[in-house]
Amino acid sequence: MTLDIIIENSPTFILAIPLLFAFLTAVLGWVSEKIGEILFGIGLALTVFFVGVMSFEVLTAESWFYVFGAESPSPENITSFFRITFIADGFAVLATITISITAVAAGIYSYSFMKDESGLNKFYTLFLLTLAGVNGMVLTGDLFNLFVWFEVTSVASCALIAFKNYRGRSVEAALKYMVLSTVGGLVVLFSIGLLYGQHGVLNYALLREGIAGSFTFLDKLALGLLAVVFAMKASSVPMHMWAPDAYGEAPGSVTPFIAVTSLGSLFVLFRLFFGVFSVGLDVAILGSLLIVLGALSMIVGVSMALVQSDLKRLIAYLSVSQVGYMMTAIGVGLATLRSGEGFGDLAMQGGLFHMLNDGVYKALLFLSAVAVIHTTDIRSLNDLGGLAHKMPYTTFFFLFGALSIAGIPPTSGFSSKLLIYKSVYLYSPILAIIALVVSIITFAIVAKAFFNAFLGPDQSLMKRRISKPMLWGMGILTVVLIVFTLFPNVVVAEIVDPAVEGLIGSLEGVLP
Amino acid sequence: MSWDTVFMIMPYLTVVILLSIGLYAVLFKKNLIKIIMGIAIMQNGTNLFLVSLAYRDGYYAPIFTGAESTEMVMPTPHALTLTSIVIGLATTALLLSFTMMIKKHYNSINTEDMRRCKE
Numbered sequence: 001m002t003l004d005i006i007i008e009n010s011p012t013f014i015l016a017i018p019l020l021f022a023f024l025t026a027v028l029g030w031v032s033e034k035i036g037e038i039l040f041g042i043g044l045a046l047t048v049f050f051v052g053v054m055s056f057e058v059l060t061a062e063s064w065f066y067v068f069g070a071e072s073p074s075p076e077n078i079t080s081f082f083r084i085t086f087i088a089d090g091f092a093v094l095a096t097i098t099i100s101i102t103a104v105a106a107g108i109y110s111y112s113f114m115k116d117e118s119g120l121n122k123f124y125t126l127f128l129l130t131l132a133g134v135n136g137m138v139l140t141g142d143l144f145n146l147f148v149w150f151e152v153t154s155v156a157s158c159a160l161i162a163f164k165n166y167r168g169r170s171v172e173a174a175l176k177y178m179v180l181s182t183v184g185g186l187v188v189l190f191s192i193g194l195l196y197g198q199h200g201v202l203n204y205a206l207l208r209e210g211i212a213g214s215f216t217f218l219d220k221l222a223l224g225l226l227a228v229v230f231a232m233k234a235s236s237v238p239m240h241m242w243a244p245d246a247y248g249e250a251p252g253s254v255t256p257f258i259a260v261t262s263l264g265s266l267f268v269l270f271r272l273f274f275g276v277f278s279v280g281l282d283v284a285i286l287g288s289l290l291i292v293l294g295a296l297s298m299i300v301g302v303s304m305a306l307v308q309s310d311l312k313r314l315i316a317y318l319s320v321s322q323v324g325y326m327m328t329a330i331g332v333g334l335a336t337l338r339s340g341e342g343f344g345d346l347a348m349q350g351g352l353f354h355m356l357n358d359g360v361y362k363a364l365l366f367l368s369a370v371a372v373i374h375t376t377d378i379r380s381l382n383d384l385g386g387l388a389h390k391m392p393y394t395t396f397f398f399l400f401g402a403l404s405i406a407g408i409p410p411t412s413g414f415s416s417k418l419l420i421y422k423s424v425y426l427y428s429p430i431l432a433i434i435a436l437v438v439s440i441i442t443f444a445i446v447a448k449a450f451f452n453a454f455l456g457p458d459q460s461l462m463k464r465r466i467s468k469p470m471l472w473g474m475g476i477l478t479v480v481l482i483v484f485t486l487f488p489n490v491v492v493a494e495i496v497d498p499a500v501e502g503l504i505g506s507l508e509g510v511l512p
Numbered sequence: 513m514s515w516d517t518v519f520m521i522m523p524y525l526t527v528v529i530l531l532s533i534g535l536y537a538v539l540f541k542k543n544l545i546k547i548i549m550g551i552a553i554m555q556n557g558t559n560l561f562l563v564s565l566a567y568r569d570g571y572y573a574p575i576f577t578g579a580e581s582t583e584m585v586m587p588t589p590h591a592l593t594l595t596s597i598v599i600g601l602a603t604t605a606l607l608l609s610f611t612m613m614i615k616k617h618y619n620s621i622n623t624e625d626m627r628r629c630k631e
Contacts, residue, residue, distance in 0.1 A: 172628060
């Protein structure tokens with residue numbers, strides 16, 4: 001009985017718990033920082049526990065709409081429906097799992113990495129708020145709720161980026177990102193107004209019905225504005241300018257977490273395209289939009305990474321180009337939606353599996369790069385060298401992440417990229433060639449970075465040692481990546497396939 | 513053009529003007545304070561847009577006590593506007609505090625001096 005209630009309400013707990021603990025950490029952290037630290041740990045663990053509960057229920061039993069407030073009218077007989085809904089389906093599960101893995105690793109890493117900073121209870125508060133915001137963004141089934149979580153994520157993650165406010169560059173990066181996010185948030189609100197003014201609803205499922213009935217010029221305008229904002233937050237080219245600054249200047253331990261908030265925006269973009277707008281506009285046009293943005297991101301991201309000498313900025317540009325892979329793959333899936341072509345599903349499998357992979361190996365790369373910067377205080381690849389002698393574990397972690405991001409067999413990065421190459425080739429060979437070439441250049445870049453930083457004679461650059469929690473944080477990610485590498489078929493069948501199903505179908509058939 | 517039409521168009525015209533002024537300030541001004549003012553003006557424009565959408569001529573406020581008919585205005589956009597005002601306060605405060613720190617570190621609030629990240 002109690003168990004049923006917990007399972008039924010798990011989507012709320014995923015948001016309520018980090019919000020509650022963010023508050024508690026801020027208040028009780030005044031008493032002693034130790035308490036704040038412990039509360040942060042408990043909050044993070046409980047959130048992950050409820051993500052697990054929700055995932056288990058969705059993956060083994062069925063997905064459901066979680067409705068806040070009164071029991072009637074239930075979502076089954078909606079005529080006018082104003083309450084907030086959450087969608088607990090395979091897609092939301094994939095998204096929350098990706099976020100949770102990164103959050104746990106970044107959280108554990110933070111314990112020792114941030115030790116020397118002051119005001120840590122506020123850091124933990126901001127961390128938990130960002131976690132709640134990004135989980136809310138991917139779970140919600142309601143446009144206005146989306147706007148609220150969007151802003152929660154923006155404010156909290158910008159404050160996190162500027163956390164080391166004694167560094168001017170951190171504040172500069174945060175300010176740039178904040179201006180973009182705020183204007184973006186207003187554009188989202190404006191397009192919500194446009195959609196609400198015409199269809200009188202905010203719920204995704206009802207909006208889908210409304211758009212299927214009449215798709216006007218104003219709807220197209222709203223679609224364009226929403227697409228631009230969420231592509232911007234997902235750091236897609238040509239709106240990627242904030243990403244290298246923000247990833248490069250954020251406190252090291254939360255860099256992967258900031259990167260995951262942009263993945264969250266990408267999840268939302270896909271949800272809106274598939275769930276809401278695919279019934280109005282021709283799917284081929286919508287798909288091509290994603291494909292063009294994706295191909296541009298791949299090319300521009302990797303060519304900018306080529307000329308970077310700063311380790312963190314290099315990985316930031318590589319992550320921009322990885323976003324391109326997902327957009328291209330999902331774009332192909334969208335363009336062939338409902339056409340009966342088999343490779344559309346394959347492309348979506350590849351794209352979503354790549355998102356899961358990307359969240360993990362990007363985090364691993366960022367965290368090991370931060371470990372290098374933390375021990376040596378050097379960011380430039382030209383000055384690094386010979387670290388493998390003193391940092392064997394970090395060397396292994398970086399190498400593993402590098403091989404995954406380049407898609408070298410047998411890593412899981414290869415499994416997902418292979419799915420993408422195969423399916424995208426059938427849609428358009430040029431795209432597959434671009435994807436392959438970008439992969440090869442990525443390999444060259446990470447190989448250069450690895451050789452420069454880790455190989456060669458020992459130059460005694462180490463100023464301090466890496467503490468245990470930092471290694472554990474990276475270790476968790478490596479274990480997850482090894483699991484993905486060993487059992488890609490199981491991961492695809494158990495996690496990715498339900499996500500594809502959820503993305504395509506979860507909003508269909510909700511209404512009578 | 514009758515006065516009725518003018519009154520119908522007026523709020524939307526104001527929205528367009530406010531959004532244009534705000535966007536102009538964000539895109540073309542170099543002073544951080546002016547950019548933040550532009551964002552605040554855009555926020556007000558968006559809020560006004562939502563409120564104007566919600567207006568229905570001759571309908572009642574959605575308060576059941578004492579309403580003469582059940583033809584009431586939908587309160588959703590007003591709820592949205594209130595939320596958005598609160599969020600606007602938070603973002604403006606955060607932006608201004610960033611500006612204070614920028615001034616402390618760079619001794620300037622000109623966006624052209626904010627190039628250190630790329631070095």
